[in-house]
Amino acid sequence: xxxxxxxxxxxxxxxxxxxxxxxxxxxxxxxxxxxxxxxxxxxxxxxxxxxxxxxxxxxxxxxxxxxxxxxxxxxxxxxxxxxxxxxxxxxxxxxxxxxxxxxxxxxxx
Amino acid sequence: xxxxxxxxxxxxxxxxxxxxxxxxxxxxxxxxxxxxxxxxxxxxxxxxxxxxxxxxxxxxxxxxxxxxxxxxxxxxxxxxxxxxxxxxxxxxxxxxxxxxxxxxxxxxxxxxx
Numbered sequence: 001x002x003x004x005x006x007x008x009x010x011x012x013x014x015x016x017x018x019x020x021x022x023x024x025x026x027x028x029x030x031x032x033x034x035x036x037x038x039x040x041x042x043x044x045x046x047x048x049x050x051x052x053x054x055x056x057x058x059x060x061x062x063x064x065x066x067x068x069x070x071x072x073x074x075x076x077x078x079x080x081x082x083x084x085x086x087x088x089x090x091x092x093x094x095x096x097x098x099x100x101x102x103x104x105x106x107x108x109x
Numbered sequence: 110x111x112x113x114x115x116x117x118x119x120x121x122x123x124x125x126x127x128x129x130x131x132x133x134x135x136x137x138x139x140x141x142x143x144x145x146x147x148x149x150x151x152x153x154x155x156x157x158x159x160x161x162x163x164x165x166x167x168x169x170x171x172x173x174x175x176x177x178x179x180x181x182x183x184x185x186x187x188x189x190x191x192x193x194x195x196x197x198x199x200x201x202x203x204x205x206x207x208x209x210x211x212x213x214x215x216x217x218x219x220x221x222x
Contacts, residue, residue: 001168004151031208042199043152050208067127087151095207096167097142099151 002026004100006088011106012078018087020073022054028093034062034073034085037102043087046073075105083107115200115215121220122190126132130185130217132200141183143167143175145196146216152199158183159206170215193208 003025012018024032031050035043049055049064049071061074075082085102092098116131134141143155144167154167158177172194176185183202187194198217203209 033210042215045210045212048208048210059194089152091208096154098168099144100151100153100215103147 001100002092002099003104004088004090006086006100006103008101009104009106011108012056014078014080014107014109016078018069018075018078018105019089020105022071022073022088022100024071024090024100026069026090026092026098029066030091030093030095032062032064032071032091033087033089034060034071035089037085037087039084046086047096070090078107079108082109113200113202113212115122115198115214115217117217118132118180118215119162119218119220121222122187124190124192124221125170126190128185128187128190128219130198130200130219132183132185134183134200134202135180135181136204136212136215137180138202138204138212139180140203140209141177142181142201142203142211144199144201145169145171145194147196155185155198159207190219190220195221 006022034046037043047062059076087102090099136174142157144152158164158173200214201211203211
């Protein structure tokens with residue numbers, strides 16, 4: 001099976017930066033997704049990385065190192081609305097998406 | 110454009126009953142998926158369909174069946190519900206199977222007593 005690990009919970013202050021790490025051990029690799037999920041809602045797409053390096057999209061950035069089986073999602077200038085779960089998901093060699101359990105981020109005033 | 114819709118929003122079901130969760134998308138996506146989400150376990154793939162007329166088993170298919178008669182609809186059926194099937198069920202779709210981004214419906218919260 002696929003193994004995708006991310007911290008369960010993180011807390012940060014409004015305006016700060018938070019980095020959510022994701023490590024994976026999968027049978028093959030065809031890309032990594034980050035999704036945001038607010039409580040009681042559907043996951044929504046944030047980013048996709050397939051090559052090594054940093055992808056920046058506004059306040060959110062995602063980094064990938066394929067050789068290390070590692071990614072992180074960086075949230076800058078945190079806002080209260082960023083309180084949510086962040087899901088790391090990997091496409092393995094069977095082209096199926098496997099998800100980590102998610103990291104719940106709480107932003108405090 | 111609604112994207113993906115799911116019905117019902119929530120349901121309480123007696124064990125042993127048959128239940129069909131509905132999923133419809135209007136994006137003309139080829140691929141569709143069913144996941145269940147349980148606390149601490151993340152999203153797990155139940156069944157998928159790469160294109161209309163084809164279906165496949167995911168990580169946790171036992172107790173579930175699907176059909177894909179057309180592009181838009183992808184119903185999930187529990188033939189005889191059991192309490193362990195209590196979960197939140199999400200339908201998703203992508204333009205093509207493989208690496209295309211998956212877009213999720215609002216979910217169905219199912220409780221089996």
